[in-house]
Amino acid sequence: DQQVKQNSPSLSVQEGRISILNCDYTNSMFDYFLWYKKYPAEGPTFLISISSIKDKNEDGRFTVFLNKSAKHLSLHIVPSQPGDSAVYFCAASFNNNDMRFGAGTRLTVKP
């Protein structure tokens, strides 16, 4: 049972434009959401998180939006840079229990 889904395996964006990565979840009990970024030959690194009591969290070029009614999470990167090219994973947890990850979306930012 895949509780966290990233339906787009890949996304290509021009440098300077906005990248929007999407994530859907099925468990309405999830109360904490995270985005991780993974470069080749490295482990995932934490990027940004959001609690279910919020609908937006911003950190520099990265903003995460949470739509609880739609059970939808998105990550906006603006402006996108070539160094942002990586695989992005969303993750969710409930009541501080173990996280469930999506399968990832490969972002390519073209110069």
Next chain:
Amino acid sequence: ETGVTQTPRHLVMGMTNKKSLKCEQHLGHNAMYWYKQSAKKPLELMFVYSLEERVENNSVPSRFSPECPNSSHLFLHLHTLQPEDSALYLCASSQDSGGREQFFGPGTRLTVL
């Protein structure tokens, strides 16, 4: 060394071999995790240790045997694996067990022949 380290980075083994993966965290965290990442699949949580006690075992076959001798070290002992066990094995740590920020190692790319 800083962060979370894993050795070896690559491992090729036959189905009858016995090998071990090692993970070490230098962050002073209390919880450590093993994940399996197969191609185009979500990360699958295998084991969770909190303060050296195993708190979760997600129906992992017994050919995978974890060991946590102290809060900084985590091992995954491998025995009579199958080709479908070929994957990237990631170790992670966090301040406490649970669904908050985890710090990952670079992973061990395992190939079972």
